Amino acid sequence: MMVSFTLNGSPATGRVERPVSLLDFLRDELEVTGSKSACEQGECGSCSVILDGVVVCSCLVMAADVEGSSVTTVEGLESEETLNAVQRAMHETGAVQCGFCTPGIVVAATDLFSHNPSPTTVEIKEALAGNICRCTGYGAIIRAFETLAEESA
Ligand code: FES
Ligand code: FES
Numbered sequence: 316m317m318v319s320f321t322l323n324g325s326p327a328t329g330r331v332e333r334p335v336s337l338l339d340f341l342r343d344e345l346e347v348t349g350s351k352s353a354c355e356q357g358e359c360g361s362c363s364v365i366l367d368g369v370v371v372c373s374c375l376v377m378a379a380d381v382e383g384s385s386v387t388t389v390e391g392l393e394s395e396e397t398l399n400a401v402q403r404a405m406h407e408t409g410a411v412q413c414g415f416c417t418p419g420i421v422v423a424a425t426d427l428f429s430h431n432p433s434p435t436t437v438e439i440k441e442a443l444a445g446n447i448c449r450c451t452g453y454g455a456i457i458r459a460f461e462t463l464a465e466e467s468a
Contacts, residue, residue: 320381322347323391331378338362340378341388349389350422351415360446363419364388370426372445389418392425400463401425410459416448424460432467439464 319328322345329344338355341347341364350373351361357372364373365387373386392399398406401424405411412420420443427434427442434442439460443453 316379318378318382320383321385323387327386329378335378336374337364337366337376337378337381337386338373340381341373341386344378347388347390349418351418353415354447358447359416359449360419360423360443361415363422363446365422365426370423370445387422389421392421399425400467401428401460404459404463405456408455408459408462410455412448412451412456416446420446420456428460428463428467433464434460435464436461 316331317328318331318340319326321327327345329340331340331344336355338350338352341350342352350364352374353359353361355374357375360372362373363370366376366381367384392402401421405417405421411417423442423446427439431438436457439457443456
């Protein structure tokens with residue numbers, strides 16, 4: 316079957332031959348590889364995308380179910396080919412970590428700041444609760460977003 320939806324603001328169509336996750340559909344069929352495949356069990360957040368306005372783990376969504384929906388991946392978060400505020404904050408404060416956890420963190424934080432431009436530390440931590448780093452930690456990331464929240468206050 317063919318699946319048509321809006322991907323990062325543009326029409327997208329791909330063939331789904333078998334039951335496949337949105338994550339694999341994005342990466343393997345559409346070659347949009349910013350969302351990363353790690354646990355594939357909804358535990359780590361590296362595959363996070365915004366589906367119809369809600370952050371979801373794309374490894375837990377079936378590709379066939381996004382027919383007619385709007386999906387935003389990390390590739391769709393830049394603003395006119397420049398870093399968005401979340402990306403800029405991470406870059407400027409040295410909070411960019413590895414290529415597995417960072418895309419999901421950028422997606423979750425961009426969603427948070429789009430709804431709440433000046434979140435508290437608790438709200439930042441809650442928004443990132445589904446994004447797991449296996450190796451370094453969260454201190455730099457939290458500080459980056461606290462700084463961004465202060466700038467936005
Ligand atoms: S790969 Fe989807 S939550 Fe880990
Ligand atoms: S998982 Fe990316 S830095 Fe730890």
